[in-house]
Amino acid sequence: MNMNGQSPPRSDGSDPDLESWQQSAAKWIEQGDRIAEVTGEATTLLIEALDPQPGERFLDVASGVGDPAFSLADRVGPHGRVVATDAVAAMAEALRSRVAARGLADRVEVHHVAVQELSFPPDSFDGASCRFGVMFFPDPADACRRLARSVRAGGRMALLAWGPKQGNPYFTCAMGALDDVGAPELGPVPGSHGVFEFGEPGQLASVCRAAGWREVDDRLVDLRLWVEAEPAGLLEAQARISDRVRERCDGLTPATRARAAGRLAKQAEVWAREGHIAFPAQVHLVTGRPWQACT
Ligand SMILES: C[S@@+](CC[C@H](N)C(=O)[O-])C[C@H]1O[C@@H](n2cnc3c(N)ncnc32)[C@H](O)[C@@H]1O
Numbered sequence: 451m452n453m454n455g456q457s458p459p460r461s462d463g464s465d466p467d468l469e470s471w472q473q474s475a476a477k478w479i480e481q482g483d484r485i486a487e488v489t490g491e492a493t494t495l496l497i498e499a500l501d502p503q504p505g506e507r508f509l510d511v512a513s514g515v516g517d518p519a520f521s522l523a524d525r526v527g528p529h530g531r532v533v534a535t536d537a538v539a540a541m542a543e544a545l546r547s548r549v550a551a552r553g554l555a556d557r558v559e560v561h562h563v564a565v566q567e568l569s570f571p572p573d574s575f576d577g578a579s580c581r582f583g584v585m586f587f588p589d590p591a592d593a594c595r596r597l598a599r600s601v602r603a604g605g606r607m608a609l610l611a612w613g614p615k616q617g618n619p620y621f622t623c624a625m626g627a628l629d630d631v632g633a634p635e636l637g638p639v640p641g642s643h644g645v646f647e648f649g650e651p652g653q654l655a656s657v658c659r660a661a662g663w664r665e666v667d668d669r670l671v672d673l674r675l676w677v678e679a680e681p682a683g684l685l686e687a688q689a690r691i692s693d694r695v696r697e698r699c700d701g702l703t704p705a706t707r708a709r710a711a712g713r714l715a716k717q718a719e720v721w722a723r724e725g726h727i728a729f730p731a732q733v734h735l736v737t738g739r740p741w742q743a744c745t
Pocket residue numbers: 467468471472485511512513514515516517518535536537538541563564565566580581582583586587588
């Protein structure tokens with residue numbers, strides 16, 4: 451473990467997180483619009499923190515299929531530029547298609563590149579962002595250093611990571627219902643980092659400080675995740691989004707699956723709002739400036 455409690459990069463150069471994203475890319479791409487809708491409040495939070503201005507240049511890393519790259523592109527306008535990157539080829543390819551479909555090819559440039567290989571010249575950007583990617587990087591401090599190096603003095607950077615497990619029932623309640631009905635557990639993916647890697651307050655901020663960021667601020671923000679479902683259909687909705695929930699559901703008899711769905715529905719009643727489950731959620735918004743800003 452390193453100072454952040456993370457497993458160090460493997461000496462054989464393998465990256466279990468990346469392998470896992472390569473495997474789940476197809477599902478993520480298929481569910482892209484739905485995921486954007488579920489997590490819309492998180493995107494708004496990040497964009498407000500970065501406050502992109504018309505004509506500015508932004509770097510977004512681990513962009514998946516376009517959050518927050520598309521929102522950045524809206525804000526920087528036709529004279530601005532967004533460079534969106536992802537380490538998974540299928541993800542970058544899908545993003546390129548989405549960019550073309552939205553007629554934004556002159557504004558959003560997509561690079562298939564891992565964060566640990568980024569090497570933009572200094573001062574290439576006015577700002578940099580990463581939404582829900584940093585927990586999967588083999589060396590988050592190195593990634594933060596690379597972001598800071600590519601942002602001009604006085605520019606801004608913002609990262610979003612999930613807060614503590616207990617504040618994010620979206621990730622745990624389906625698994626809890628499956629545990630309750632005795633669904634066989636899935637082991638952890640060996641060597642990979644979970645979504646709560648930076649859940650505890652201060653963890654991600656200390657990585658950013660170690661990477662030389664200045665004026666680091668870490669806010670634990672409460673928001674809602676909006677899943678379009680009725681309580682009774684929530685387990686199936688979660689299984690469509692998450693491979694791990696689906697894998698556990700697939701091993702069950704119809705009766706046991708229905709029992710798990712019932713338990714989850716009961717729990718979710720309290721969050722039901724007009725055709726959606728509005729899950730309470732907590733995220734860390736970590737902002738800062740590159741070190742050049744203080745020299
Ligand atoms: C949870 S998704 C977030 C995607 C997008 N930013 C969003 O919020 O919807 C995590 C993303 O990190 C990417 N990723 C994982 N390891 C990476 C690495 N080492 N360098 C760059 N991207 C990576 C995955 O391919 C995936 O697209």
